[in-house]
Amino acid sequence: MNRRIRGAFLLAVSAAAVTLTPFSAAPAVAASPFKAPVVTFEGTGPGTVTATLHNPNDRGQCWAEAGVGPNNDHVFFGEAKPESLAQPGQTIKTSLTGLQPGSTITARGGCADTSPAGGYELGETVTVAVPSGKPATGSFGS
Structure with a gap:
């Protein structure tokens, strides 16, 4: 008799679990x-x-990178420091300094998906002229 109650109880619990699973x-x-x-x-x-x-994106981090010099050496804007990475929905400014004035670099941006899906997307590569003139001082007549 005790076995029948246990069997009936397990059957009822199993039926409830099967019935509730799609809803939960x-x-x-x-x-x-x-x-x-x-x-x-x-x-x-x-x-x-x-x-x-x-x-x-609603996930991941984005960066800017460049090819510099005669060997097209790979460098990251902002030295790839955390503040040079754009978080989801964020817009930032980051710079490359110490470039050869009057030269050109190739540059592009990329984003890495940090979710379990992973992967990355890269933007188009563009050529950018590195300025060579003196910086503006903001004063007149000097």
Whole structure:
């Protein structure tokens, strides 16, 4: 008799679990498409190029990078310090300094998806002129 009660109880619990499972599961949510950053590059002073970088995603981090010199050496704007990385929805400015005035660099932005899906998106590579003139002083007649 004790076995019948246990059997009936287990059957009832099993039936309840099967019935409730579809209602207790969270609906699957598709992740939004991961995109490359929106980035512009501008020569802002002798030997300096500044990137204005926007992370259009709801996850991940974005950066700006460049190919510099005759060997197209790979460098990151802002020395890849945390403050040079755009967080989700954030727009930042970050610079490369110490460049050869009057030269050109190739530059682009990229975003890394830090979610379990992973991956990255890179923007278009552009050529940027490095300014060579003296910086403006903001004074007149001097």
